[in-house]
Amino acid sequence: MAAVQTRSERALNRVAIAAVLIITLLFLAPIYWITSTAFKPRNLATTIPPTVIFEPEISPFVKLFTKRSQLRAAPEPDDYAAAPWWERLVFDGGEKVVRSGRGDVQLSGYPNRFMNSLIVAITSTVLAVSMGTFTAYGFSRFKMKGEADLLFFILSTRMLPPVVVAIPMFLMYRAVGLNDTHWGLIILYTAFNLSFSVWLMKGFIDEIPKEYEEAALVDGYTRLEAFFKIVLPEAATGIAATAVFCFITAWNEYAFALIMTNRRAQTAPPFIPSQVGSGLPDWTVIAAGTFLFLLPVAIFTFLLRNHLLRGMSFGAIRK
Amino acid sequence: MATVVMTSLDSKSRAASRGLSDIKIRNLFIIPTILFLIVFNIFPLIYSLGYSFTDFRASTNAPATFVGLQNYRELLNDPFIWANFAITAKYVIVSVTGQVVVGFGTAMLLNREIPFKGLITTLLLLPMMLSMAVVGLFWKLLYDPSFGIINYALGLGSFEWLANPDMALYAVAITDIWMWSPFVMLLSLAGLSAVPRHLYEAAAIDRAGPFYTFFRITLPLVAPILMIAIIFRTMEAFKTFDLAYILTSQPTTEVISIRLYKMAFQEWQTGRSCALAYIVLIMVLAITNIYVKYLNRVKER
Structure with missing residues (x-):
């Protein structure tokens, strides 16, 4: 009798642990999602089905800190070479993007x-x-x-x-x-x-x-x-x-x-x-x-x- | 009576002859705070009480005219304002109920031997520490009908959460439940862990069923602390502004704080909004009173 009880109790405990893990993952999912979006290439941020595996980029942060108008075309090689290092980290949809090789960088x-x-x-x-x-x-x-x-x-x-x-x-x-x-x-x-x-x-x-x-x-x-x-x-x-x-x-x-x-x-x-x-x-x-x-x-x-x-x-x- | 207490305090203190007396120190420590709160919280409320009897509009330079109780009379007879209160009540009920179910349920699950319990609890508490405005913003991304992860995970296709007048209030409430269930969980967990073990052992010896044990032992002992969580969340949900304001602009989600904000800072009906602010204030103070009574009751235990 006692052995049966402990076995059912142990099973109950296992169910509780599984439930807690699922709840924890559900609660963290929104935070994980916003964090992963911050490192995504722009073209992968709003895909269906959602992109989970991707190569992280730092360009969202460069864009966040600098003022820019979005350029879609690939940059001129000269401009690209003359651009400051952080500008060269900016990609858009996997393509290299540089605002301009010259001119002051303005903070956003x-x-x-x-x-x-x-x-x-x-x-x-x-x-x-x-x-x-x-x-x-x-x-x-x-x-x-x-x-x-x-x-x-x-x-x-x-x-x-x-x-x-x-x-x-x-x-x-x-x-x-x-x-x-x-x-x-x-x-x-x-x-x-x-x-x-x-x-x-x-x-x-x-x-x-x-x-x-x-x-x-x-x-x-x-x-x-x-x-x-x-x-x-x-x-x-x-x-x-x-x-x-x-x-x-x-x-x-x-x-x-x-x-x-x-x-x-x-x-x-x-x-x-x-x-x-x-x-x-x-x-x-x-x-x-x-x-x-x-x-x-x-x-x-x-x-x-x-x-x-x-x-x-x-x-x-x-x- | 008071003077008796003070003098006895003074004479008892051996430091009285050196440095400042105890009464002086007490006043020095307490009075600035009281004054600060009076100047920046009470005085503004007196100021706005005055305006609530006028037709003042802060957007014009026209002097305010005294209109007596007209603002209050009109507001209390305005079916739209009552609709805002009804929306607020619905929001409070849905979101607080959700928080109690999820929060208390999670606490029941956590109240046993679980590996990494401390870490899990801390992780679960993270949502309630975040900024409501920023949470509202990123839940917009999650709720997006075309690329939102919620529709994808639930297989809802392009279901509209926020643009749908019938759904928007529930969407706001779901976000609120996500943020604040951990709060109910935290308080419930404190209550649950304080239930003496021997009561459960006695119940087991008496072969009491799990329902009996829950309703006769667990619930009555956790009730006071759970009540604190419920009243506090009710008060906060009643005042809610950030989440609903950021997530949607549906008329069906216009809770009373949003109505008040629009009346004061978009329509610039300053006098009228002061009157509405007072109506809201009286309601909040009533809930606060109940809250503090409970807080003191729990403290005394």
């Missing part, structure tokens, strides 16, 4: 948008995490009347729909000239991430035993010294995890960026979809832009893997 809009995304995401992360850490310490260590209400107020600001906040912010920014500036977006993202940062950091600081600081206070440290020398180093992992979460949120944000910026301070999320435009988009270039944009997030997700649960539940569930 992409590198600029990528830089804007970096500037805005990093600055707002630094602001949100530093303010959030101080505030979390305040809430964690000192008693206060109406503490629960204040914490609810802080959390509720995170839940506001972006479009609702964007209408008055757009009018106010227009009045003070903050539309289409880095600072305009940085302020919005800092406000958005601040509540998250307070909640998450409070969870991390709550876990640091109070006795550490009390011992330091007995040793003659002031409260501020104890905070900087004892609490901050202990909270380093929590600060790093919170920072990565804030960075990813700001990096991914779309609605505010769409409404508040249009050119100078535009970040990548509103820019990448605008490349599709009308007519026949070059999906290899769009895929290349998408791939580069998603890459940092994918790396961070692996670094964060042990803190994801905590971050996603605003520090409510610890593990």
Whole structure:
């Protein structure tokens, strides 16, 4: 009887493992597809049946970073020889393509948008995490009347729909000239991430035993010294995890960026979809832009893997 | 009462005589954050509350005229706005249900001895970390009727997903399910792994069937954490903008955030859109309230 049960249990386990593998592959398929498209020759990107095996090319990335009008004809040998090395990496449908042997290479809009995304995401992360850490310490260590209400107020600001906040912010920014500036977006993202940062950091600081600081206070440290020398180093992992979460949120944000910026301070999320435009988009270039944009997030997700649960539940569930 | 707490705190601290007092530090640490949030979140909302009673249009220089409750009255009597709310409700139901089924199902499968469990879980979590706007963009490639890989894999020929008014909302929901089922999975997994083993052992000794064990042991114990996932996803799906806006421009996918965006930034009916924003805001705050209550309940356990 017992042997039968274990055998059926083992079979059940095997079915579960197979199901998990299939689900994992299904979930990764879209990401694999956009990644492989970023390295495809253009004529193989939109074939039926889909092309799975191909010789990877770097031309989508060269096209992504430089401004060009598509040339279909084969280049003149002289032009080809005079072209810079990266131009010689560009193929179209397997054919060599060179824009022109001479003339300055102009950057496309992409590198600029990528830089804007970096500037805005990093600055707002630094602001949100530093303010959030101080505030979390305040809430964690000192008693206060109406503490629960204040914490609810802080959390509720995170839940506001972006479009609702964007209408008055757009009018106010227009009045003070903050539309289409880095600072305009940085302020919005800092406000958005601040509540998250307070909640998450409070969870991390709550876990640091109070006795550490009390011992330091007995040793003659002031409260501020104890905070900087004892609490901050202990909270380093929590600060790093919170920072990565804030960075990813700001990096991914779309609605505010769409409404508040249009050119100078535009970040990548509103820019990448605008490349599709009308007519026949070059999906290899769009895929290349998408791939580069998603890459940092994918790396961070692996670094964060042990803190994801905590971050996603605003520090409510610890593990 | 408050003063009593503060003074006791102050006198207890030996550091009080050196450096800053505890109350000063607490205020120094907390007040800037509260002020920042008031200036950049609450003040704008007060500002837009004012505009919601006017016929202001940000595209013209004409001064705003006070119209009282007219915007609210018109919006609440507008069948098109109610249609937008109905679309949003349908979207919330389809996408949250899908996420719970897929996410909880996957968590049940993962809640056993599985090789490379950590790696698999991390890989499964990847979609929810990505930018919704960019995900929407590349799902356009997957949904393409002529060369999309979805039609090819399912043998659907040149089936229209996004250009088909009846299908578009489901297509958006499917993408949302792909992105956010991992979130439900993550929370469910935490709940499932917290169920004490001895309960299952006791159930096995009592020869309880798998259904009985699931409905009497597993589900009740996971329910609070699953509820957090459901309420949070409901709130997020209710606010959804990026995915639907990027994937399609069908009237059948015009969820309330897209209507609000168009009213404010394409039709420039600023006053009216502020009124609609307030109606949406009240609904979101109601859901937030339920969410926080649950969060606190789970925390206290």
